[in-house]
Amino acid sequence: MSDKKFVILGQEIKKGESAILEVEVAKLHTRNSLSMPVIVERAKLDGPVLLLMGGVHGDETNGVAIVRDIIRKGIHKPKRGTVICIPVFNVFGYLNQRREFPDGRDLNRMFPGDAKGSLAGQFAHKFAKEIAPLADYILDFHTGGASRDNYPNVRVVMSQEKNLELAKVFGAPFIVNSKYIAKSIRDLLNKIGKTVLLFEGGKSLALDDFVIKTGVDGTLNVMRHLKMQSGKVKTRNKPVIIKKSKWIRAPYSGLFQSLVKNGSKVTKKTVIGRISDPYGEFEKEIRAPFDCYIFGLNTAPIVYKGGALYHVSAE
Numbered sequence: 001m002s003d004k005k006f007v008i009l010g011q012e013i014k015k016g017e018s019a020i021l022e023v024e025v026a027k028l029h030t031r032n033s034l035s036m037p038v039i040v041e042r043a044k045l046d047g048p049v050l051l052l053m054g055g056v057h058g059d060e061t062n063g064v065a066i067v068r069d070i071i072r073k074g075i076h077k078p079k080r081g082t083v084i085c086i087p088v089f090n091v092f093g094y095l096n097q098r099r100e101f102p103d104g105r106d107l108n109r110m111f112p113g114d115a116k117g118s119l120a121g122q123f124a125h126k127f128a129k130e131i132a133p134l135a136d137y138i139l140d141f142h143t144g145g146a147s148r149d150n151y152p153n154v155r156v157v158m159s160q161e162k163n164l165e166l167a168k169v170f171g172a173p174f175i176v177n178s179k180y181i182a183k184s185i186r187d188l189l190n191k192i193g194k195t196v197l198l199f200e201g202g203k204s205l206a207l208d209d210f211v212i213k214t215g216v217d218g219t220l221n222v223m224r225h226l227k228m229q230s231g232k233v234k235t236r237n238k239p240v241i242i243k244k245s246k247w248i249r250a251p252y253s254g255l256f257q258s259l260v261k262n263g264s265k266v267t268k269k270t271v272i273g274r275i276s277d278p279y280g281e282f283e284k285e286i287r288a289p290f291d292c293y294i295f296g297l298n299t300a301p302i303v304y305k306g307g308a309l310y311h312v313s314a315e
Contacts, residue, residue, distance in 0.1 A: 009021045009038065013082070020040075022037060026123075038085070040084050041083045042081075043078045045079065049083075051134075053139070055086075055087065055089045055093070056142065057107070057142065057204070059099050061143070065207055067085055080228055101119060101120040102119065105119075109181070110124040132189060137226065138189055139196075139199060141215055144202065144203040146203075146204065148298055150203070151201070151297075152201040152211055152215070153174035154199055154239075157178070166222060169221050170199070171235030174295045240313075242295070246312060247308040247311055257275075258273045258309075268289065273285075295312070296310065
């Protein structure tokens with residue numbers, strides 16, 4: 001049994017202990033401090049460190065709800081190892097119900113940050129130095145942005161076998177091959193040798209029970225796989241693996257109506273949607289260019305020519 005100390009944000013968490021820590025995000029001009037709660041649960045037995053993160057983008061509430069439910073159900077209390085929960089990573093954005101930090105920057109393009117940089121850069125730097133190195137495995141929960149609704153999927157670089165294996169264990173309906181985006185949290189964690197899964201489900205500023213349940217069940221599967229929770233891994237169906245994907249884009253501007261459900265498999269030339277004008281002068285069909293799965297859907301009622309409508313498998 002290892003006696004190695006576990007110290008996070010300057011505080012030692014001993015075996016069998018828990019703590020709620022506060023990371024100061026900013027000192028406001030009102031003299032109030034804005035902080036990010038970090039919830040830590042350490043088992044009596046040694047094991048891996050799992051980091052669970054929601055709300056990296058402040059308007060992506062499904063991710064916040066997933067981590068909340070994990071805590072509410074006590075899943076975050078491991079049989080072995082340590083679980084770090086950050087339900088709301090971008091506190092500023094969450095309060096304002098916006099994607100960005102107050103300085104207008106996308107926090108998920110600021111890593112590893114800079115101790116003397118912008119507000120978002122300073123916050124990213126603190127995470128990169130004081131929290132990220134402690135984790136062995138990370139689950140980062142996201143949703144679609146704007147009016148884009150993502151069917152639950154996990155994104156990995158499929159050439160990384162350990163990540164792909166964990167994605168299969170998670171058990172989301174789709175596993176999508178996705179390159180690392182420069183200066184994202186996922187990119188940072190990969191560069192420092194961590195195993196990270198990015199979960200996508202639902203859309204911003206909305207809660208989706210199916211998405212939330214998929215995220216919670218997937219986390220429990222991962223913890224069971226890592227022997228952090230008891231029980232067997234349970235998945236509904238074998239995930240569909242998407243090695244390549246593309247967006248079907250609007251050929252016209254107008255009123256958009258989808259005729260298929262997100263998550264569906266469609267065959268070539270199937271009518272999947274229509275675009276019309278508000279005056280009844282034209283109505284154009286959108287057909288599937290090939291056999292494919294739909295795992296991303298634009299829910300906006302009005303679209304412009306070239307706008308992304310359906311995110312589909314491209315094999």
